[in-house]
Amino acid sequence: MITTLILFPLFGALLLSFGHERKPHAVPLVCNIVSLSSALLLWHRFDPTAASLQFVERHAWIPAIGAEYLVGIDGLSLLLVILTSLVFPFALLARRMDQGFYALMLVMQSALYGTFTAQNFILWFFFYEMSLIPAFLLIKIWGGQNRDRAATKFFVYTFLGSVAMLLSFLGIYFAKGTFDFVELAQLGKTGLLSGNLAWFAFAGIFLGLAVKVPLFPFHTWLPDAYETAPVGVSMVLTGVLSKMGVYGFVRLLLPLFPNEIKVLAPWLLGLAVCSIVFASLAAWAQSDLKRMVAYLSINHLGYCMLGLFAVTARASSAGAATAAGSTSSLIDMHAALSGVFMQIFNHGITAAALFYYVGLLEQRRGLRGINDFGGLMQRTPLLCGWMSVAMFSSLGLPGLNGFIGEFLIFKGSFAVAASFTAVAVIGLLVTAIVFMRMMQSLFSGPLAESCNAFPDLGRNEKWIVVPVTLLMFAIGIAPQFVFNIFNTTVIQMTRLFS
Numbered sequence: 001m002i003t004t005l006i007l008f009p010l011f012g013a014l015l016l017s018f019g020h021e022r023k024p025h026a027v028p029l030v031c032n033i034v035s036l037s038s039a040l041l042l043w044h045r046f047d048p049t050a051a052s053l054q055f056v057e058r059h060a061w062i063p064a065i066g067a068e069y070l071v072g073i074d075g076l077s078l079l080l081v082i083l084t085s086l087v088f089p090f091a092l093l094a095r096r097m098d099q100g101f102y103a104l105m106l107v108m109q110s111a112l113y114g115t116f117t118a119q120n121f122i123l124w125f126f127f128y129e130m131s132l133i134p135a136f137l138l139i140k141i142w143g144g145q146n147r148d149r150a151a152t153k154f155f156v157y158t159f160l161g162s163v164a165m166l167l168s169f170l171g172i173y174f175a176k177g178t179f180d181f182v183e184l185a186q187l188g189k190t191g192l193l194s195g196n197l198a199w200f201a202f203a204g205i206f207l208g209l210a211v212k213v214p215l216f217p218f219h220t221w222l223p224d225a226y227e228t229a230p231v232g233v234s235m236v237l238t239g240v241l242s243k244m245g246v247y248g249f250v251r252l253l254l255p256l257f258p259n260e261i262k263v264l265a266p267w268l269l270g271l272a273v274c275s276i277v278f279a280s281l282a283a284w285a286q287s288d289l290k291r292m293v294a295y296l297s298i299n300h301l302g303y304c305m306l307g308l309f310a311v312t313a314r315a316s317s318a319g320a321a322t323a324a325g326s327t328s329s330l331i332d333m334h335a336a337l338s339g340v341f342m343q344i345f346n347h348g349i350t351a352a353a354l355f356y357y358v359g360l361l362e363q364r365r366g367l368r369g370i371n372d373f374g375g376l377m378q379r380t381p382l383l384c385g386w387m388s389v390a391m392f393s394s395l396g397l398p399g400l401n402g403f404i405g406e407f408l409i410f411k412g413s414f415a416v417a418a419s420f421t422a423v424a425v426i427g428l429l430v431t432a433i434v435f436m437r438m439m440q441s442l443f444s445g446p447l448a449e450s451c452n453a454f455p456d457l458g459r460n461e462k463w464i465v466v467p468v469t470l471l472m473f474a475i476g477i478a479p480q481f482v483f484n485i486f487n488t489t490v491i492q493m494t495r496l497f498s
Helices: 002-017 027-045 075-092 099-117 121-142 146-174 181-188 194-213 223-230 229-240 243-256 258-284 290-324 329-364 381-396 401-413 418-443 459-477 479-496
Strands: 052-060 067-073
Touching: 002 027, 002 052, 002 067, 002 099, 002 290, 027 258, 027 418, 052 121, 067 223, 075 099, 075 243, 075 329, 075 459, 075 479, 099 121, 099 229, 099 243, 121 146, 121 181, 121 229, 121 258, 121 329, 121 401, 146 194, 146 229, 146 290, 181 194, 181 243, 181 459, 194 243, 223 401, 229 243, 229 290, 229 329, 229 418, 243 258, 243 290, 243 329, 243 479, 258 290, 290 401, 290 418, 290 479, 329 381, 329 401, 329 459, 329 479, 381 401, 381 418, 381 459, 401 418, 401 459
Parallel strands: none
Antiparallel strands: 052 067
16 A cells, blocks of 8 residues: 555656646646545554554565665654645645646655655665655756756755765664664664764764754755745645654664764754754844745754754653653653654644745745735735734644644653753744734735735635645644544654653
């Protein structure tokens, strides 16, 4: 079933490569309907109480180097498969493009499914790189002004990070003789490697994943790429591709190198706080709406990293707390990790929605500067109202999806890293200022002359906006249906880290 999910978008890309010039948008939409149906079927058949991988498919691939075709899902993998299946049709409907664009988008979608389900490093790395190539081409060919510079910067950063990660895993393979994630995680409990080799391997994998999240100070490629990319590509980059880095930290770095992360925990928490605070301040300084949302994306992913690093820092003292009969440390770790998983999903939905709304404004005005608009509430009340919901969701307003993950992350993080978490709260304050400034400049005041002919949301746009907004409310009011997906995985990982 997982293989079908991976291959079907590739089949659609092949169809587009050999025809369908008259209605190129029909093929990707059909493929995404099938992919979403397959993801929901996986969810229906998924046993949320099982701790082991499910729907496992294992076949020999390159035995000489320990490479297998090994795929399977747990709660985190299923969550990201569902997120991918939701964001891609949303992004494809953002704007009509040609068949080459759609073909590359489908290739990237297939690669993301593979990345989130592969359980062998060689296979995972193959899909990981496979997702970066179409992203580079989509920016390079269909991007806006300065697309060559942005695409090159994106390629150089991700390529160097990938090389560092590959070299690290080759060192691990030569030392331990396996690429299997489950086996490596078991070895990581007692120390995967020792001495300088452990630190070199850790550094290589950390660099590759930190670039992908991105984590401060490896983030400088992101604003240029998000600003230049077509709106649909920006939605996928922030909604799904950025989650590959966070997923890699959870799946690879934390289980394989728990001791190294404990040693560096204060420094790593410092980097996460810098991502949160500096990115929100940078967003405040922007006048381009896409760059503003791009920096806010870094800010929100910083919350995920704060929660992850707080979990590992807490794990160093969890053993003593458990021996004393206290379960508070495990509860804090569970809360933080649950918040991270929820934030991964919620940020993917909300950030993609914000880029979609910015795309609507740019499509109507031809510009996207914050000072190019004014008084839109008088002309487009529906657009302003629905966009405000996405802004409040990103801000973390109770009753919307963004609140759940952020609250749990801060709850778990305060217990172990109160000082770092207290500084990170500054990011929440600055984010609120950024959104209030955005709403004031766009929606309030006298109607700008250039916006006199602004149309409100059309029928097709409402069909896109309304379901996404209802999902934000559904998760914010009754989030248990999402928690049920990954609760068992969180419990298992909490025990692993402790």
